[in-house]
Amino acid sequence: MGCRPTPTTLITLTIRLMPFNHQSIEKKWQQRWEQNFAFFPTEDPSKAQDSLYHLVMFPYPSATGLHVGHVESYSAVDIVTRWRRMQGKNVLFPIGYDAFGLPAENFAIKTGVHPEQTTNDAMANYTRQMKSLGLSFDWSRVISTADPSYYKWTQWLFLLFYKHDLIYRASAPVNWCDSCQTVLANEQVIDGKCDRCKNVVRQKDLEQWFFRITKYADRLLAGLEKIDWPESIKAMQQNWIGKSEGTEIDFDIVNVAKGRAPWPPQSRETIISVFTTRPDTLFGVSYVVLAPEHPLVDVLVDPAYAKAVMDYRAATARKSELDRSEQKEKTGQFIGAYAKHPLTGKDVPIWIADYALMTYGTGAVMGVPAHDERDYAFAQKYNLPITQVVAPPAGTAFMPSDGAYTDPGIMVQSGIFDGLTNENAKQQITDALEAKNKGRRVTNYRIRDWLLSRQRYWGAPIPIIWCEDCGPVAVPASDLPVRLPTDVDFKPTGESPLARSESFHDVKCPTCHKPARRESDTMDTFVDSSWYFLRFCDPKNEEVMADQEKIRYWMPVDLYVGGAEHAVMHLLYSRFFCYALKDLGHIDFEEPFTKLRNQGTIMGPDGVRMSKSRGNVVNPDEVVEQYGADTLRMYEMFMGPLEDQKPWDTNGAVGVRRFLEKLWKLRESVADATNPSIEKATHKAIHSITNDLEAMKFNTAISASMILVNAMSSAEVLPRSSYEMLVRALAPFAPHLCEEIWETLGYKTSVFESGWPSFEEKMLVDDLVTVAVQINGKVRGTIEISPTLSDVDARDRAQAQQNVEKFLEGKEIIKVIYIPGRLISFVIR
């Protein structure tokens, strides 16, 4: 029209666009919750009350702030937590920060801003964001792993594990990242690359600190069976632990190499032990392979081959683990020596090849080309004999040109073992070896000890002092924490920046008081997060890491939710910590997380993983501002199953907002009257929502409430009692709005104090149900009948149905199946 709207139209406009003002409502209730802390009670053992421990994986406080993925898992657990509290449970739902880590340190290198500053800013921002979402965390228990009052206990745990030989120092080939200038744990090397910076990792021989996690391999594997975790995570841990049962077989060294001078010297008695899961193929051995780094190589190599062997070794050492695993072509080098077959006594040539790994089994393997793909490729390349010892059943011929035969079969060319199934031969050959003391049954694990030291600044200092006379000495507990120095140049140089802080490293030996030097490495940040759930039980304790009574009251965690990316890092390490702490008598359980759920990734609106470079990142702050926290929380829960990957759709959020507006508007139509159909619908909805919450099926719970709201919207009369039940049931999902409604309904107390609405069984049954009528499996009509109607009556009613009558006419009814309340099915001819 061209003229400016009058003040009146402006007001109507605002009201229509914004039936409720989420910004003021949300702020109001967040303030009230904060002031009246009793709304999120987490009382300690004093009260003998049903307790639950709900936990979300605490975040690394990144400068980019909270991600919609955080909102997803936090909302899910917040909903379950609020619901359980309404049921009268005492629920611990804490939050904290995994505050040590590389990004803040890298930022410091670039800008000079101290990591502590960066981290504190980020934590403040996270706190603001989480509060704006109305998450019911117990804010009195916030912890930061970078706080000396926390890492004091991380250091204390280090010393405890060190004292009990669960931490040791060793020189070993380790993963080194040139870009991060630090060593990495195996778990942090993904596809041969650094988990953080994607740089290709090199192998380096270094002396480092390790956790003896391999000691727990078997128990960590067995423990998976008793916990309620996603199958995929359990499978990943199983694979990572990699239990493999087989036989270790000894090959004596032949002292006289064929046609050459005696080698090795007579005085050296040496054997090569190989590990195999296929002892049945022992008679098919053509050669033995040692890992190039194997110490026996030096002892055994024939001088005539020494140069070629050393060259091969050097070439292997130059390769990264990635190169080594990516190459398709097998390479190797004969070392001029022979081993003696333990059963046939025949000479077997000894090779080195980089497909044999020093870090697994014995670092040596027997080569059976006929029955192993790798050995086959190797034998083809170097013209080694291929001897078949397992024949395929049912006469199918095996041709050496076909490649390796790896399926089960019958033993051939294996002396007295011929004719056995290869499974039997495994046992019998191993028995024979054991009898001759040439072999034994062993179990190998793929998992290696956890390398915990890092040559970086922003982590918990390792509480060890190096003394020339006494060696490594534990820092006395009374001197903890060993604080991070502040006079530090962050630039990484391959040794920790701590090494260059004089105030830090010059100390006296606690034992002999001579001048000594502090250990300058810090701990892997996964050490910090391996026990934080224990600290939450008693976060302010200055005497012990956490009071045992309190740990007993809260632990283990009843529900743990987080991303699947921690499948073999955090989740395995934390389990290891608890197993060890149980053995050391500090806790009385092994498994820290009884029930684990992963949230699926929320993708960008384009269906691709959100990333800054792609420009498809959804910022939760903006959604909260525009649509409100209730809408954001509820939309993320409505998108689909928690664990599914799903794309963001802002229109979907709008839909949830519309739903909340309908709910809001309904409060105007409540009446102190009855409406049986609405009351039944309400009880049914409460029933569904309760069951869905139990199963964490938030999407269908919300769907059930939408159905009810639709019914209420079109009802003639809306009973106040029904509406109140609905508001209470939705309070965990949309806490701010439901509090506001509750207040406008005249209540002076929080909706969360009203208890969880209960449903009555008798309200769940309908007087009439729609029953499908099938003829030969096809639905031909429906009938409205009482669910309690007898099958004979139901059958009569069904037959009388017009369309059904038509189909039944002139046919013979062979059989009638009646499922009360569901269907009646006629089988006709």
Add this chain to the structure above:
RNA sequence: GCCGGGAUGGCGGAAUUGGUAGACGCACAGGACUCAAAAUCCUGCGAUGGCAACAUCAUGAGGGUUCGAUUCCCUCUUCCGGCACCA
């Protein structure tokens, strides 16, 4: 190669674990209200045929079990995640 999990309308997803496939939401179309738009409300919405009642087809593909299969069994295709020269 091995391990784990998927595949359902235009889209996100439901389906009481063998019982009316497509709930709920989004998008879209038509209508009401409005000078108009937005918002809101009502109606429709898997495909094909039919004015309609209804019929046929349809849950990645093919087979099987069953009165009845998205659901159970076999074979295959494909996608996602993890591990990978582990002996």
